[in-house]
Amino acid sequence: MDINSIIAPVLSIGGLGIIFGGILGFAAQKFKVKQDPKIPLIRECLPGANCGGCGFAGCDAFAQSVAEKKAKVNGCPVGGAAVAEKIANIMGIENTASVKMTAFVKCKGNCTVSNSKYEYYGINDCKMESALANGSKSCSYGCLGDGTCVKACNFGALSIVDGVAYVDSTKCTACGQCVSACPKNLIELVPFENKVRVACNSKDNGKTVKANCSVGCIGCKLCERNCEFNAVTVENFLAKIDYSKCTQCGVCAEKCPAKAIIK
Amino acid sequence: MNLLVIFFAAIFVNNFVLSKFLGICPFLGVSKKVETAAGMSLAVTFVMAMASAATYLVYNFILVKFNIPYLYNIAFILIIASLVQFIEMFIKKSSPTLYQALGVYLPLITTNCAVLGVTVSNMQDNYNFIESIVNGVGAALGFGLAIILFAGIRERIERNNILSAVKGFPIALISAGLMSIAFLGFSGLL
Numbered sequence A: 001m002d003i004n005s006i007i008a009p010v011l012s013i014g015g016l017g018i019i020f021g022g023i024l025g026f027a028a029q030k031f032k033v034k035q036d037p038k039i040p041l042i043r044e045c046l047p048g049a050n051c052g053g054c055g056f057a058g059c060d061a062f063a064q065s066v067a068e069k070k071a072k073v074n075g076c077p078v079g080g081a082a083v084a085e086k087i088a089n090i091m092g093i094e095n096t097a098s099v100k101m102t103a104f105v106k107c108k109g110n111c112t113v114s115n116s117k118y119e120y121y122g123i124n125d126c127k128m129e130s131a132l133a134n135g136s137k138s139c140s141y142g143c144l145g146d147g148t149c150v151k152a153c154n155f156g157a158l159s160i161v162d163g164v165a166y167v168d169s170t171k172c173t174a175c176g177q178c179v180s181a182c183p184k185n186l187i188e189l190v191p192f193e194n195k196v197r198v199a200c201n202s203k204d205n206g207k208t209v210k211a212n213c214s215v216g217c218i219g220c221k222l223c224e225r226n227c228e229f230n231a232v233t234v235e236n237f238l239a240k241i242d243y244s245k246c247t248q249c250g251v252c253a254e255k256c257p258a259k260a261i262i263k
Numbered sequence B: 001m002n003l004l005v006i007f008f009a010a011i012f013v014n015n016f017v018l019s020k021f022l023g024i025c026p027f028l029g030v031s032k033k034v035e036t037a038a039g040m041s042l043a044v045t046f047v048m049a050m051a052s053a054a055t056y057l058v059y060n061f062i063l064v065k066f067n068i069p070y071l072y073n074i075a076f077i078l079i080i081a082s083l084v085q086f087i088e089m090f091i092k093k094s095s096p097t098l099y100q101a102l103g104v105y106l107p108l109i110t111t112n113c114a115v116l117g118v119t120v121s122n123m124q125d126n127y128n129f130i131e132s133i134v135n136g137v138g139a140a141l142g143f144g145l146a147i148i149l150f151a152g153i154r155e156r157i158e159r160n161n162i163l164s165a166v167k168g169f170p171i172a173l174i175s176a177g178l179m180s181i182a183f184l185g186f187s188g189l190l
Helices: A004-030 A038-045 A059-067 A080-091 A126-131 A148-152 A177-181 A206-212 A222-226 A251-255 B002-013 B024-029 B034-063 B069-094 B096-102 B105-109 B113-124 B129-159 B169-188
Strands: A101-105 A158-161 A164-167 A187-191 A232-235 A238-241
Touching (some): A004 B034, A038 A059, A038 A080, A148 A177, A177 A187, A222 A251, B002 B129, B002 B169, B024 B169, B034 B113, B069 B096, B069 B105, B069 B113, B113 B129, B129 B169
Antiparallel strands (some): A158 A164, A232 A238
């Protein structure tokens, strides 16, 4: 037997292995990327759901931006004040108070109070339904209730109650996934403490709203006139509450003839 | 002309996923969203082209020369694995944006058998250096085409009301099989 037939493979394959190993070892030194030691520490404090509620592509990206001082320490809406506190300690700066937010569905036109244009039998998805003549609801701004937001929620905070999406604000982390999922742009992040909210998104005039739904904002401006703090304004037949001015006295909700403002 | 034939044959007729059934793992694993599927196929294209070139050189100038071509499997795996590692380090340093785009997919490709498959088929078909690279890029584009189409189909399926018995993975396998049958239609093309 030729001894070369053993030596040649051992040497050549072994040599290849050593050469590649050497190149990789050299490259690991040469192409070393310096990482801020704070990044893994910050990353550890974060919830790790990678929901993107902070506006970055996941928790890692957020941690990096914080370490580079491009993002605020309280940028994580899911972790809230507790996480902001920890990150502020790591970064060695004061934590500025963050307001707890929650998602809110600006529609309460459920099956009994609002009318429909047609019976929808298609795919059970709001984006699909709204592609078909703006959905089956007469009101083109209202919740279709197919639950695209429910599927988008990572925390089980959303549910469909009587044909309208409902947010369980105790479970909601204000990550904003549902906000971007809703094809009607019905969901908004509002301060958790502000309970007086406008539960309608219709920019139709009063007459059209009346014909479509009995709990829609008709733009009568009673709320605007009765608010002592100038917190409510009506634009495009739709009331809007400035949460920084609102004292939650609830006068607007009492005066609203359609009960579109909730308390 | 010959190069064009190799290129389109690799994409359609000999589609690695749907005709040769290589690379099924990433095909099923990374095809939930079109976006991630596109990222994966981009990374695969990159690695397949590089691997085709590197394995051609090693096979012809080392293995054939030392009369040990039967060791090609070991050598090719070694080359692909270290190549992917090297590329990952290089990209991390030189282009952080590209690194983030390819991100998790690069290490996954090390174990993608389609990459080994393309290098072995280069060798068996006796392609020269240019032909090997063209075949590599074509095979990768074929992989990308299959995985992106499949991701689009799966996104649609996800929205639908699927019979609960086949919901999730079973329906994905069924649709993959149907896609494979559809690609069978290309077999008479060249």
